[in-house]
Structures are given as C-alpha cells and as structure tokens.
Amino acid sequence: MAGMTRPLRVLVVDDDALVRAGLTMMLDGARGIAVVGEAADGDQVPTAVDAHAPDVVLMDLRMPRVDGITATRRLRRRVRPPEVVVLTTFDTDENILYALRAGASGFLLKDTPPEQIVTAVRQVAAGEPILSPRVTRRLMDRVAGQADAYVRARDVLSALSPRETDVVAALARGGNNAEIAAELRMTVATVKAHVSHILTKLDLDNRTQIAMLAYEGGLA
Template sequence: MIRVVVVDDEALVRSGFRLILNTADDIDVVATTTGAEAVDTVRREGPDVVLLDIRMPDVDGLTVLRRLRALPQPPVVAMLTTFDADEYILTALRSGAAGFLLKDTEPEQLAQLVRTLAAGGVVMSPKASRAVWQSHPGAAGVDDEQAARVGRLSEREKEVLLLVAEGLSNGEIGGRIHLSAGTVKDHVSAILTKLRVGSRVQAALLAQRAGLLDAGRRHPESGR
C-alpha cells in the first residue's frame, strides 16, 4: 500500500485528491494538511509520497520541501502547481523534488503518477519541462563542462537517461530495454556520478538543457 499525504492550502483540492486517489486499491491517502502542519503530519504518518502545493499563503511549498528533505527518512515529494511554467518549479526540482503534477491532471492518470513516484520514477512530462526552461532562458544553457559530462555517457547510459526523463522506474526501464532492474539501477548510479548530480530529476533536467531529450525524440528508436 502506497501511503500518501496531500499538502495544499485549499480544502477543496485536498478533498479532491483524497477522493480520487483512495479509489485505487494500492493507494491510501493517510492525511491531508496545510503547509503549516505539513512537517509534523509527515513525521507522524510516515508517508511514502507527499504531494505538496508549491504556492501556499501560510508557508510556501519550497520551505516545506526543504524541511521535508532534511528529515532522517524523507518521503518522495512532488510539487503541485496550477500551470506548467510556474517560476518556482525549477528551484523545487533543484532542491530535491521528484517532479511536479499539474492540479488539473486527469483523474485516471493521477494514481499511476503516484505509483511512478513511489517506485522511484520521475514525474515531469517533456512538454512541462520544456515550459520550465523556456520560461527561464537565463537558466537554460549548459556550460562546456556540463555538456561534456553528458557527452561522456555511453550509448546505453544515454538510452537509460532518456527513459528516466520519461518518468519510468528502474523496473519499467528494464522492461522497455530488456535489462534487469538491478542492472538499470547500476546504470542510473553511473549516470548520476558522471553527470555530478544528486537525483534522477536533476539528471533529466541536465539532459533536457543539453538537448539530449530533443535528440531522443528525433530518433525514437533509441528508446525502444
């Protein structure tokens, strides 16, 4: 059972997410709360996944994210936002968020996105990630050293990174390219080390900025 906490300042949003997610047999929304009570609630409930509103009047989502990431056993955190070019998304991703969900995500997709997060995947659609970078052109470039790190990845590692950026878990990547989940995990670890980043999201963002994702979409056979 995947334990979820929803953090949002609007009661209607909290109740809506609870209602939708609790229809799934493998997901239990154990609590919903405002930003002010978020950290205490997470400590008490020990969820696997936290869906966290990025903009709240009592305490902003970025502050809550930092506090959650500092916990001894931090949950997976995905940010909730109303539009895909939210100026705070980039900061949240760099601060350890495992992705972000739009609040108008189709109900039938929501449970699967939570499953992806719980399995260690990234929730960040290519369309949305492009919107983030296009909204912040000053942050979009990569320096020569960052580009060189991406270029030093093996072809298999690039293939795995493209699938990481699609939001797939290790098991799902393994099924796509016929590798064991353990082998995929080793590839992901090597990718993070070579790119000098600390998370799958940061690796996906660097790949996006370096143009690897666009190249992969032009040559879709790389993700077969």
C-alpha cells in the same frame, strides 16, 4: 495478512480545504493507495511526515507561511525523505525549475485528470519521475535556448561512462526501468544499479533531476 502488501501512504498538502478533501476522496478510492494525513501549509509538513511516514507527498506550491518549494527542499534533507509530487495551478518556468531542483519527483497541474494523478503517485513511489506533458514541453523549450546551461550540463555529464550516458538519455526520454532495460539490452537490476551510481556520481537526489540535466545537456 500474509501475502498482502501495505498500501502506498500519501500525505496531501494544500491550503484549500476543498482541494484537500477532493484529493483525499479521489486517492482513498484508488486501489492500493491510502491518504494517511493532510497539511494546510508547508510549515506543517515536517510534523505530518513524522506522524504518518508517507511514501509520497502531494504538495501545493502557493501556501501562506511556507511555500511548497521550501517545504520540498527541507524534506529532501532528511535521511529517508518521501517522494514529492507538486500539484499546482501555477506552471511558470521558474516554478517548474525551482520545484524540480528542490527535489520534487514530479510536477502536475491541478487540471490533470484524476486517473493521471493516481498513476503519478504510483509512479514516483516506484522511483519513476512524472511530469505533465505541458510541463515537459515548457521545460524543454526553456533549456533548449540556454547556451550557458548546456555548457555546464555537458561538463557535469562528462563524468559519466558511455553506458551511464546511454541510461541518462533513455531516462530523459521518459523510459521506465523495464523500458530502458529492453532498449539497452540489460536487466532491470542493472538499470537500477546504473541509476543509483549516476545519482551518487552527479550528487543528485532523484531521476527527475537526471532528466533535467539531460535536457540541458542536449541528450533528450
């Protein structure tokens, strides 16, 4: 219908049928979101994505045949991959880092309140990363003590211009495009252009990976 935008399309991936049913019911009840498909294992994700063309994949980590990290990595190799939000009960440092490095745009725990999961789906679809507060704290604590990671990150970040570095630091502090624009006194379109250039220059997939690099390099 004229004047109407299509809902955000979500694929739910989890090996627990009850979890899938609960997430589907919750998300389908949210305004502007439609669950277009489900998958019970990571090896079903490529076929499901081809069939349903989701904007966002809500991805479990532990699955019998293909885990969520591997499935996420495979999705990111596509020409136009959907955004991925990992939703799991396992918040070990390794899981967090592996998932984000694989290209996930978010990492939430399954005890996250429903309204925050809905917000996360909308946020990553708009190109904004999302991490639960507990995950953010663990990530910052981990990278803070890694001298080698700091040196590597600073070397990579040295390729950026001063203004691009300002954008990276603001992004890592959790700012969305509008907030970064206000803080740095530039337009939202300019912020988006800077982020696009940064991703290309640093050979990264998404804003979450920029934020990780900023944490490692001491910009946040």
